[in-house]
Amino acid sequence: MKDMNTRERILETAIELFAKHGFNDVSVRDITGAVGIKESSLYNHFKSKQQLLDEIFNYLDREFSGMSIPEDEAAKLIEVMDPAQFMDMCIMNFKMYFGKPRLIKIWRIVSIERFRNARANEFFTKNLVDYPLLYQSKVFEAMIKKGIMVNADPKVLARAFYSFILFIYMRYFEVDSSEYSITEADSPEAVNPVDSPEIQEMIKGHMDFLRRAFTV
Amino acid sequence: MKDMNTRERILETAIELFAKHGFNDVSVRDITGAVGIKESSLYNHFKSKQQLLDEIFNYLDREFSGMSIPEDEAAKLIEVMDPAQFMDMCIMNFKMYFGKPRLIKIWRIVSIERFRNARANEFFTKNLVDYPLLYQSKVFEAMIKKGIMVNADPKVLARAFYSFILFIYMRYFEVDSSEYSITEADSPEAVNPVDSPEIQEMIKGHMDFLRRAFTV
DNA sequence: GTCTATACTCTGATAGAC
DNA sequence: GTCTATCAGAGTATAGAC
Numbered sequence: 001m002k003d004m005n006t007r008e009r010i011l012e013t014a015i016e017l018f019a020k021h022g023f024n025d026v027s028v029r030d031i032t033g034a035v036g037i038k039e040s041s042l043y044n045h046f047k048s049k050q051q052l053l054d055e056i057f058n059y060l061d062r063e064f065s066g067m068s069i070p071e072d073e074a075a076k077l078i079e080v081m082d083p084a085q086f087m088d089m090c091i092m093n094f095k096m097y098f099g100k101p102r103l104i105k106i107w108r109i110v111s112i113e114r115f116r117n118a119r120a121n122e123f124f125t126k127n128l129v130d131y132p133l134l135y136q137s138k139v140f141e142a143m144i145k146k147g148i149m150v151n152a153d154p155k156v157l158a159r160a161f162y163s164f165i166l167f168i169y170m171r172y173f174e175v176d177s178s179e180y181s182i183t184e185a186d187s188p189e190a191v192n193p194v195d196s197p198e199i200q201e202m203i204k205g206h207m208d209f210l211r212r213a214f215t216v
Numbered sequence: 217m218k219d220m221n222t223r224e225r226i227l228e229t230a231i232e233l234f235a236k237h238g239f240n241d242v243s244v245r246d247i248t249g250a251v252g253i254k255e256s257s258l259y260n261h262f263k264s265k266q267q268l269l270d271e272i273f274n275y276l277d278r279e280f281s282g283m284s285i286p287e288d289e290a291a292k293l294i295e296v297m298d299p300a301q302f303m304d305m306c307i308m309n310f311k312m313y314f315g316k317p318r319l320i321k322i323w324r325i326v327s328i329e330r331f332r333n334a335r336a337n338e339f340f341t342k343n344l345v346d347y348p349l350l351y352q353s354k355v356f357e358a359m360i361k362k363g364i365m366v367n368a369d370p371k372v373l374a375r376a377f378y379s380f381i382l383f384i385y386m387r388y389f390e391v392d393s394s395e396y397s398i399t400e401a402d403s404p405e406a407v408n409p410v411d412s413p414e415i416q417e418m419i420k421g422h423m424d425f426l427r428r429a430f431t432v
Numbered sequence: 433g434t435c436t437a438t439a440c441t442c443t444g445a446t447a448g449a450c
Numbered sequence: 451g452t453c454t455a456t457c458a459g460a461g462t463a464t465a466g467a468c
Contacts, residue, residue: 024240112331156421163383205372213429
């Protein structure tokens with residue numbers, strides 16, 4: 001925080017507090033108090049409290065702008081991976097993605113605000129649920145055609161895999177996140193719930209189950 | 217609403233509005249305005265706005281008080297059911313449970329408030345996630361012992377089944393619930409998203425997949 | 433039990449001096 | 451760009467007449 005300018009410090013503090021208490025339960029006074037400036041000073045950097053949330057979502061937008069599905073990516077992937085390897089990769093990506101303290105906080109804001117905020121709802125539905133399912137079902141479809149995966153509806157298989165990941169997110173990131181994900185902005189190495197032994201074992205168990213079920 | 221006394225009308229209206237906008241975004245004025253009384257009149261029936269939420273959660277508590285696990289229920293169940301029939305029963309229960317308009321609204325309140333409210337968080341974690349998983353894994357364990365289910369960790373199997381149910385809840389009850397579940401208090405037959413053809417097909421697909429994967 | 437009137441607090445936001 | 455001072459509005463809640 002020390003090396004940030006005031007605007008950045010306001011934004012980081014807002015992310016921290018919104019992730020902890022939700023947008024509505026954090027006042028401009030709370031934010032500026034934590035930053036160490038007066039309320040009115042915030043308005044030299046942001047035109048309103050709402051703009052803080054907008055900027056946070058803009059950042060998420062930018063993070064996701066690079067995530068489109070190249071039509072031929074599935075074809076490339078199946079040349080070097082079997083279903084189990086692909087799923088391991090997905091979990092690695094998930095861990096890396098939600099291992100970034102800043103992103104995990106922003107996703108928690110999305111989770112909290114999705115019932116009130118249309119943009120948060122869209123992020124959640126599209127980027128956290130529907131897009132991954134679509135991507136995985138395309139890869140699975142290609143693997144079925146190649147004959148290295150059981151012949152079934154690829155969408156069903158994608159849901160069998162990814163609904164478990166969402167379960168982990170819902171149960172251990174959203175619900176228990178006060179325990180894990182909300183860390184001081186100054187401590188870069190946040191404890192990732194996925195790294196805990198119990199969840200590692202849950203994931204391993206599920207992967208073993210799916211490896212068997214997905215085999216031809 | 218016509219045949220209710222004022223206290224009941226206030227409570228039903230509060231459930232309706234909290235489910236739509238969340239506790240914080242509904243004012244006492246909103247509630248009393250919808251009921252057709254003055255703000256101050258509410259305090260003849262409830263000592264505070266907070267008490268409204270408490271009463272709603274008390275109702276949920278009562279609904280769940282009858283739901284304990286008899287130690288021998290799993291034994292009884294497996295005498296008459298195979299894994300597929302048991303899972304169908306679970307889904308039926310889920311549909312019936314979330315088909316009641318009042319309960320679906322209250323669960324939406326739980327989903328919204330669980331990030332802020334410790335009691336809501338506990339309801340969600342215990343009654344919606346952990347308890348069903350425990351119950352199912354016990355039944356699956358008995359079925360494995362009986363030899364009518366694949367020999368695997370029953371907890372893994374329960375998660376494979378129930379994380380999909382939670383996915384349906386998360387994706388179609390929570391996220392899209394403005395479309396389906398929030399109905400006028402006067403219309404008793406709320407449209408249940410689970411009854412839609414798409415979701416019926418998702419469930420059927422997943423059940424076919426699991427029937428095969430759970431077979432010895 | 434319902435009303436009118438009002439108290440008090442907190443909110444986001446602005447004006448203008450420095 | 452930060453401060454002091456201030457504002458209007460909305461929030462929950464209470465007192466007391468009817």
